[in-house]
Amino acid sequence: MARQRLVPNAVAYNAMVKAFAKHDRKKALDFLGEMNLRGLSASPDTYHSLFLALWQAGDAHAVVALFFSMRTVNAVPKVESFPIVVASCIAVADVKKALSIFSGMKQVGAAPDRGIYVSLIQGCSSTGDIDTAAKLLDEMNAVGLEPTVSTYGYVIDACGRYPSFHNLQRALALHQEMKRFGIPLNTAVYNTLLASCVKNQETEKAIRFFEEMKTLRIPRDLGTFISVIGACAKSVDSNRAIAYYHEMKPSGVQCVRSTYHTILSVCAKNGNYVKATEILSDMKKSQLSPDAQSFAFTMDACAKGKDVHKALEVFQEMKQRGLSPTSGAYTALIEAFSKTGYSYDAIKIYDEMKQIGISPNAFTFSALIEACARVGEIGRAFSVFEEMKQSNVAGNASAFTSLIDACAKRGEMEKAIVVLEHMKEKSIALSTRIYTSVINACTKAGDSEKAFGMLDEMCSFGIPPNVKTFTSVITACSHTGDVAKARKVLYHLKSCGVRPNIFTFNALLGVCISSRTQRKELFLETMKEMKMNKVKANTFILVSLNELLRLDAGLRYEFGETAKDVLGAFRIDIGEPSAAEMAGLRRKKEWGP
Structure with a gap:
């Protein structure tokens, strides 16, 4: 044509592009570029040939670029080209463009086929756009394009990969929908449901699906057992985890090291060292020799189960096998x-x-x-x-709590506070028990100011004091006989809705004993609160009352000579003493004749 000085027309160019598209895509694209420069229009068939060739060559980026170049020359693609373009957008992880093309396709009256819907659902699911994926699934059903089990699987899998209560409920609803539409369920779908339940810590639902698989005779694979055993591990149920482990072999599923370790770890949490040693024995018999981690988990189970001899035995075996502890x-x-x-x-x-x-x-x-x-x-x-x-x-909090408790027993207030400050510095969660232990240390050290300071601090952090906390602070007041502070603590206790116990009242009486002023006011308030809370007096109350009467002639004159007289005056009952109290009473004769 060039020798005859003939100018190729649109028909010739279209033919050339189609011909070269099959074996020389670059040449075909060059011809298409020439057509555009000459103002010639490529046919929808020509574009489709290029789309097909580029897609088959795995050049999804070129497919997407070609499609959007069509808009600059107002070219309209064939309906058959849309699935290729949408799939290419998904392949290059541009779901937004794929959805835009899908919307444009419907606007020009082109009916999307099953392939387009499946590609879009897969793409949206992979990016976590579960709402759009579910909407497309509903649309598929509405236009009569029945989704397959794998299409549902994409959405259910996404619900599992992006765990939330809402997504779990959606996955469960899709499972019911599949059953309602008669879509055959398979292992892959159940595995995704199981995994979703595990991630959302829905152990019972996971077990229900596992049992349903047995009922429906759906094959269970390694993934199935890993999920259901993992669910049991999350709920720290070693017995069920082991029961499902024993189902693996009859189901033709070989246990892997990670599953052995999951079972051993849950046995460790439960202190179930008997089962842990059995699992370790099974590992030895299998092709998977136990490693150092396997022995460590088993020893942890022995430790939690308080069998030090078994822990030592496992430790020695570990070293005998040449494994470094x-x-x-x-x-x-x-x-x-x-x-x-x-x-x-x-x-x-x-x-x-x-x-x-x-x-x-x-x-x-x-x-x-x-x-x-x-x-x-x-x-x-x-x-x-x-x-x-x-x-x-x-x-961790457990160790520091033990350390603070030990400091409290010895009245090592400064050391207890050092530990508390370290916990605050490291943002370790503080609790009522920890603050109560620190306050106990302050009380043992006789520092009521520090005890009060700690009470104020824990309240400022939103940590609620309990009856032990308040009782300890009141006990600190007894060292100085500070009635005003003791009454303030009692008011605080009541305003928090905490009910005082027998130890609280005994601590209040201790403040009365130590005090030289306002003794009677606190004494009357203590007796009134005991009566109101229907607390029966015990040995400690009797001892404290007798000591108070010995010190205060005015109280003796007004309420009687003995603790029993005082309790009778306020109509407070006396509880039956325990065996230990009786032994002490026989020695001290605190109950009187």
């Missing part, structure tokens, strides 16, 4: 010794651990602090505490 294994052994009263042995294990160069972690430090605190080794516990701080390890 991990920090987790040493921590479990330290915890086992600590929980069974062998705190000094726990300290020895810790020293051994450091000697062989294994760095302790937060759990190790916590277990050792608890071990030292149990035997009153406050100095050693604080040495570990300082070492933990130097290692920049945060520790």
Whole structure:
């Protein structure tokens, strides 16, 4: 044509583009560019040939670019081209463009086919746009394009990958819809439902789906068992986890190491060391030899179950197999010794651990602090505490609570406050129990001002005091006989809706005994509150009342010579003494004739 000086027309160009599209896409695109420069229009068939060739070559980006270039020359694609373009947008992760093309397609009256809907649903599901995916699924049903099991699976899978209560409910509704429409359910759908339940911590629903699979004879694979055992682990149900583990072999499913470890970890949380050792034995018989983590989990179960001898046995076997004990294994052994009263042995294990160069972690430090605190080794516990701080390890609330409790028993107020300040610095959750222990330490140290300060601080943090907290602060007031503060605490207690107990009233009487002023006012208020709360007097109340009467002739004159006289005057009952109280009373004769 060039030699004859003939100018190609649209028909010739269209033919050339189609011809080259099959084997030389670059040349075909060049011809298309020439057509546009010459103002010639490519036919919808020509564009479709290029779309098809580019898609088959895996060049999704070129498909999308070509489609949007059509708009600049006002070209209209064939209906058959839309599925390729939509699929290409999904392939390049541009779901927004795919939805825009889908909308434009409907506006020109082109009916989307099943392939377009499936591509869009898959794309929206993969990006977490579950609302749009579900809407498209409904639209498919409305136009008579029945979704397949895999189409439903895309949306259900997305609900599992983006866990929330709303998405779980949507997944459950889709499952019911599939059953209603008679769409055959398969293993993949049930696995996604199970995984969704596990992520949303819906253990019972996960188990229900697992049992439904058995009823419907739907094959269960490794993923099925991993999910249902994982659900049991989240609810710390070792018995059910083991029961499902025993179903794996008859179902032709081989257990993997991660599943063994899941079961061992839940046994550890339950302290079910008998089952843990059985699972460890099964691992030995299988092709999967237990590793250091397997032994550590088993030892942890022994520690939680307070069987130190079994923990030692597992530890020795671990070393005999040539496995280097991990920090987790040493921590479990330290915890086992600590929980069974062998705190000094726990300290020895810790020293051994450091000697062989294994760095302790937060759990190790916590277990050792608890071990030292149990035997009153406050100095050693604080040495570990300082070492933990130097290692920049945060520790946990359990260890610090044990340390503060130990400080409280010895009246080590300053040390208790140091631990509390460290917890605040590391943003470790503070609790009523922790503050109550610190207040106990202040009380034992006789520092009522500090006790009051701690009460104010915990309230300012929104941590609610309980009856033990208030009673401890009142006891602190008894050291100084500060009636005004004791009454203030009693008012605070009542305003918080906390009911005083027998120890609270005994602490109030202790303040009366220590006080030289306003004694009678607090005494009358204490008796009135005892009567109102229907609290029966016990040995401690009798002892305190008798001491108060001994000190105050005015009260003796007004209410009687003995504790029984006072209680009778206020119509407060006396409870039956316990065996321990009776033994003490026989010695001290506090009950009188």
